[in-house]
């Protein structure tokens with residue numbers, strides 16, 4: 001209000017001019033100076049704070065650290081379910097077999113069987129479009145603390161231990177610098193057309209993540225008593241022994257889950273679990289992370305459109 005009197009105005013009456021001059025002197029000089037002084041001293045104290053803190057920084061900041069990284073790192077508290085659900089979803093693709101179709105493959109099976117050339121074209125599209133693969137630890141940090149991700153993140157996941165994931169998918173991913181997540185059902189290890197233990201270890205050593213997909217692909221909603229040991233505990237132990245790494249992530253066989261099974265998975269040390277594309281649990285979004293099956297029928301363009309549509 002005081003400053004509205006500062007500009008010269010054509011007042012006709014002497015008294016008004018008198019009061020205007022009086023206010024001009026009182027309001028535009030002293031208080032303004034005080035304000036400036038206050039602002040200047042605040043700025044000076046900010047500068048002092050910054051310069052005082054500089055010599056204390058004994059270790060250089062890690063490469064690529066910026067303010068948002070630092071904020072994310074300091075945000076140690078795990079976000080609540082509503083915050084996690086509000087974050088933009090990262091597109092997560094789920095693959096099974098990667099091989100050319102045969103006459104024996106049914107129409108519906110071809111959703112789960114991606115021909116080699118189709119797979120290569122899908123990955124090329126992702127690379128050419130600027131996508132970068134992320135792994136579950138990065139996704140977890142993003143969801144729980146807001147840690148930054150690459151500008152166009154994507155996760156590639158592979159279920160059921162099929163051999164072609166090792167012979168076709170992994171080398172194709174390597175071409176583009178991509179890493180993926182392999183959810184293993186341990187019963188099939190070493191069987192014909194499935195990966196061996198050594199191959200699973202090779203994937204883990206190459207920087208891919210190994211997760212659990214039960215022993216023999218059971219619907220976890222039906223597990224009772226000892227089943228939890230057979231289907232969950234033992235496969236986790238075995239995969240840990242093979243890879244030398246903690247097994248923190250789980251994929252529900254058939255994508256089937258219920259709120260009742262989530263505490264069982266948490267109790268057994270899992271950090272997060274992946275379903276297919278049904279709605280996430282409002283209380284447990286980390287144990288109902290959505291994925292979409294990348295169909296063998298999809299051109300790269302269809303895959304891209306579907307990703308944008310399904311992960312918002």
Ligand SMILES: [Zn+2]
Pocket residue numbers: 159160213217252253254
């Ligand atoms: Zn499966």
